[in-house]
Amino acid sequence: MSNSVGAVIVAAGRGTRMGTAESKQYLLLQGKPIIVHTLEVFQRHHLISEIVLVTGEEDVERCREWIRTYKLDKVASVVAGGLERQHSVHLGLRNLKTAWAMVHDGVRPFVQEKEITACYEQAREIGASVLAVPVKDTIKQVDREGKVVSTPDRRSLWAIQTPQTFRLSELLAAYQSxxxxxxxxxxxxxxxxxxxxxxxVVEGSYANIKITTPEDLDFAEFTQRSRGEEES
Known part of the structure; x- marks a missing residue:
């Protein structure tokens, strides 16, 4: 039990940047909902013993149907989320029964097995971990008028991704606080x-994108096809 790892997959958002009537996490990627691709990564991982999916209240039933259809038997529960992502994650964490918790965006289907493993190992050693990539571009801090205030050293900047990994009891206490x-x-x-x-910080991959725009979906289709060709 002390080493058990669960995952909260958050898919409760209704993002508007995709410009579609359907929520981004339910759009099809090579004939399968994006959220299913994401769940399958954690379903396959040997460390993960339990998954809690957090979704919109109106989407709970169809997600349960997909879980049955795609035989995602590690998904222990599907729960309705809250108004903000933070509230949704908190609801998901309350349904986990493992010692360690990973929180992952439902629209990041390209996280790799080795990245999940590295996040867990680093969290065990340090206390908690986040997957991230070094920032490629120069970043400017600006004021409300749009004037540049400073240029931070790019070497100290990382773009944060998911999963993020914590001891469940500690993360629940942080959420309560x-x-x-x-x-x-x-x-x-x-x-x-x-x-x-x-x-x-655990260094991840630039391919671990969060699919939020039509351009992201195009890139996701390309990435999925490329991975399929590599495996065949």
Whole structure:
């Protein structure tokens, strides 16, 4: 039990940037919903013993049907999310029964097995971990008028992805603290950081994109085809 790992897959958003009536996580990628591709990665991983899927209330039943259709038997429950991503994750965490928790975006179907393993191992060593990639572009900090305030050293900047991995009890405590204080973080690790939990960065891949725009979907189709050709 002390080494058991569960995953909360968050797919409760209704993003508008895709420009489609259907939520992005349910759009088809090579004939299969994006969320199913994501769930299958964690279903296959030997470390993962339990998955909780968090989705919109109106989508719970069809997600349960997909879980049966695609034989995703590690999915222990499908729960309806909250108003904000943070609320949705909290609801998912409350349904996990493992010692460790990974939180992952439902629209990141290209995370690799070795990245999941590395995140877990680093979290076990340091306390918590986040998958990330070094920032490629020069970043400018600007004020409200659009004037440049500073140019941070790019070598210290990382673009944060998921999964993010924590000891479940510690992350639940961080969420409870944030709720009591009315703090809304930008990601799960920001809640852990404010509670003093050390968080390590695990270098991931630029291919682990979050599919939010039509251009992302085009890239995802290309990536999926390329992976299929490599495996065949």
């Amino acid at each position: 944030a709720e009591l204080d009315g703090f809304l973080g930008t990601d799960d690790s920001s809640l852990a950081e404010r509670c003093g939990i050390p968080v390590a």
